[in-house]
Amino acid sequence: MSHTHAHDHGLAGRGTSALALTLVLIGGYTIVEVVGGLLTESLALLADAGHMLADVVAIALALFAGWLARKPATLQRSFGYRRAEILAALANGVALVAISIWIFVEAGRRLSDPPHVLGGWMLAIAAVGLGINLAAAAILRQHGGNLNVQAAFRHVLADTLGSVGTVAAAIVIVTTGWRYADPLVGAAIGLLVLASSSTILRDSLRILLEEAPAGIDAAEVGRRMAAAEGVVEVHDLHIWTITSGFPALSAHVLVRRGDDCHARRRELEALLVDEFGLEHTTLQVDHLGEHTGLQITPLPRERG
Numbered sequence: 001m002s003h004t005h006a007h008d009h010g011l012a013g014r015g016t017s018a019l020a021l022t023l024v025l026i027g028g029y030t031i032v033e034v035v036g037g038l039l040t041e042s043l044a045l046l047a048d049a050g051h052m053l054a055d056v057v058a059i060a061l062a063l064f065a066g067w068l069a070r071k072p073a074t075l076q077r078s079f080g081y082r083r084a085e086i087l088a089a090l091a092n093g094v095a096l097v098a099i100s101i102w103i104f105v106e107a108g109r110r111l112s113d114p115p116h117v118l119g120g121w122m123l124a125i126a127a128v129g130l131g132i133n134l135a136a137a138a139i140l141r142q143h144g145g146n147l148n149v150q151a152a153f154r155h156v157l158a159d160t161l162g163s164v165g166t167v168a169a170a171i172v173i174v175t176t177g178w179r180y181a182d183p184l185v186g187a188a189i190g191l192l193v194l195a196s197s198s199t200i201l202r203d204s205l206r207i208l209l210e211e212a213p214a215g216i217d218a219a220e221v222g223r224r225m226a227a228a229e230g231v232v233e234v235h236d237l238h239i240w241t242i243t244s245g246f247p248a249l250s251a252h253v254l255v256r257r258g259d260d261c262h263a264r265r266r267e268l269e270a271l272l273v274d275e276f277g278l279e280h281t282t283l284q285v286d287h288l289g290e291h292t293g294l295q296i297t298p299l300p301r302e303r304g
Helices: 013-040 043-069 084-112 119-141 147-176 181-208 218-226 261-276
Strands: 002-004 231-243 246-255 280-287
Touching: 013 043, 013 119, 013 147, 043 084, 043 119, 043 147, 043 181, 084 181, 119 147, 147 181, 181 231, 218 231, 218 246, 218 261, 246 261, 261 280
Parallel strands: 246 280
Antiparallel strands: 002 280, 231 246
């Protein structure tokens, strides 16, 4: 039986610094935007704050995952605490659904009777938010080699669109006084929040249900393994994800009598890494026709 372990899944030092700085910038501004939205009565600002909250949680999860990845595994927790990231992501997705529902309900109420929004203050707060998002994007772009940083960069770009919409709504209110711009833009940002939640829920549930990782065809993996030199049969094939970016595979492989089991195992491991990027594998390789089951002999009964 063979175990090949994935390479370091922690965050690189520079990537961690970029994520931490971005978290401080966006997290601090999210609080400002919530307060500003309440004071100006702007739904667009509050909705954008909800979308930025998704970014804050996503970046915090990336940092949390890096911290957990450094905690040592134990006999009871052979994969450490890696799955905790997925549980947190699932909770985040559910919270985002609740936020988007509130935005839609509030947008419907305000469309029937739009409040007087303080357009000038709304414009100032939204403009600052747009600048912060652009600054965060510039920071993350300098460290784009890390997968966690790349994901955070995409989050920030999406949030920048929300800030642009909020700025546009504020300009319309200031220049024309058309109050419907605020709830309409708020509802549009609510759609962005809902889209973010659906992606998070889909990915976290896929991992918790131990589906094959996205982009990996389990049937094709099985066919390629079975077609390898010397392999007669592959069964009990399982491909799943421990946590984001950490796929794993286990399988029972039968090879021809007289073949070198260890050599065939090493060849299969190389194939799985080169063609499918599967680095953490557990392969049990036996010769065809060998009895591999465990025989359990019952203990003799004690005499009374």
